[in-house]
Amino acid sequence: MKNTDTATTTNTATLEAETQIQVQAQPQQQERLEAAKAGLQAFGQHYDYDVSYLEALMEASPGAFFAFEGAMHASRFKKAAPVELLALVKITALRTEDCGPCTELSIKMGREAGVPDAIMRGALHGGKGLSPEHLEIYEFARAVTTNEEMDPEMLPRLEARWGREVMAELGLAIVGARIYPTMKRALGHAKSCSLIPGLLA
Numbered sequence: 368m369k370n371t372d373t374a375t376t377t378n379t380a381t382l383e384a385e386t387q388i389q390v391q392a393q394p395q396q397q398e399r400l401e402a403a404k405a406g407l408q409a410f411g412q413h414y415d416y417d418v419s420y421l422e423a424l425m426e427a428s429p430g431a432f433f434a435f436e437g438a439m440h441a442s443r444f445k446k447a448a449p450v451e452l453l454a455l456v457k458i459t460a461l462r463t464e465d466c467g468p469c470t471e472l473s474i475k476m477g478r479e480a481g482v483p484d485a486i487m488r489g490a491l492h493g494g495k496g497l498s499p500e501h502l503e504i505y506e507f508a509r510a511v512t513t514n515e516e517m518d519p520e521m522l523p524r525l526e527a528r529w530g531r532e533v534m535a536e537l538g539l540a541i542v543g544a545r546i547y548p549t550m551k552r553a554l555g556h557a558k559s560c561s562l563i564p565g566l567l568a
Contacts, residue, residue, distance in 0.1 A: 400429055403436065416472045420556035435550065442543020448536035452504055452529070454482040456537045457544040458490035459508040466548035467558050473544070500528070504537070511541050 404425065411418040425432040445453060454477035461470040470491070477487050489497035494505040507525060510517040526534050551557045 396429065399433075400425065403432070414472055414475050416475075417468060417556075420551050420554050423554055423556070424550065435546070438543065438546050441539060442546065444536065444539055444543075446536060447530065447532040448540070449533075450477075450480045451482045451486050451501070452533070452537060453540050454480065455486055455490050455501060455504055456508040456541050458487055459505055460512045460541045460544040461548065462491055463509065463512040464545055464548035466551060469544070469547045469551075508537070508541055511538070512545065 404422065407418045407421055407425075410416065421432070421435075424435060454473065457473050458470060458477070461473055474487050478484070485496055486501060489495055489501065490505060490508075494502045494509075497505055503521065503525065507517070507521060509515065510521075522534070548557065
């Protein structure tokens with residue numbers, strides 16, 4: 368009987384402790400949500416970008432939003448890769464995904480980072496006007512995003528030219544760019560590139 372009473376007391380104490388932790392965590396989560404929402408709104412205003420799909424995700428499931436937020440940070444990672452290559456692969460991926468607003472946003476961010484319009488225009492128009500080095504990066508990104516068969520010598524050639532670290536970052540950039548159109552479609556917020564006029568025409 369004594370052992371049963373001890374176990375009951377222990378279980379009760381554990382439950383009370385867990386409840387107290389949950390109660391303490393609620394205000395912290397609310398503060399985190401408010402900070403995230405303010406950050407989204409500031410980002411949307413700065414780039415004239417509709418963040419309503421992210422707000423909808425946050426409202427539907429804060430946990431899912433915070434998990435997605437981690438992927439958002441990964442999509443912005445940069446260490447060794449030149450900004451023009453990152454912009455080139457991101458725009459190529461987004462154009463393939465047919466997400467107009469995301470493509471437009473990537474162009475704005477590319478311009479802000481000093482990426483020449485000619486490179487971004489090439490990503491939008493099938494590689495037209497790109498230098499041979501940039502064209503091969505475009506073809507690499509295109510093959511990755513469309514699951515096309517890739518020249519078996521392409522990746523070794525690109526790694527020899529740019530380095531494995533750069534190519535790893537470009538791969539992460541491609542993956543990161545594609546999560547936004549996918550989430551938009553999942554939440555019913557998708558908008559085709561064909562509906563966005565003047566994308567570096």
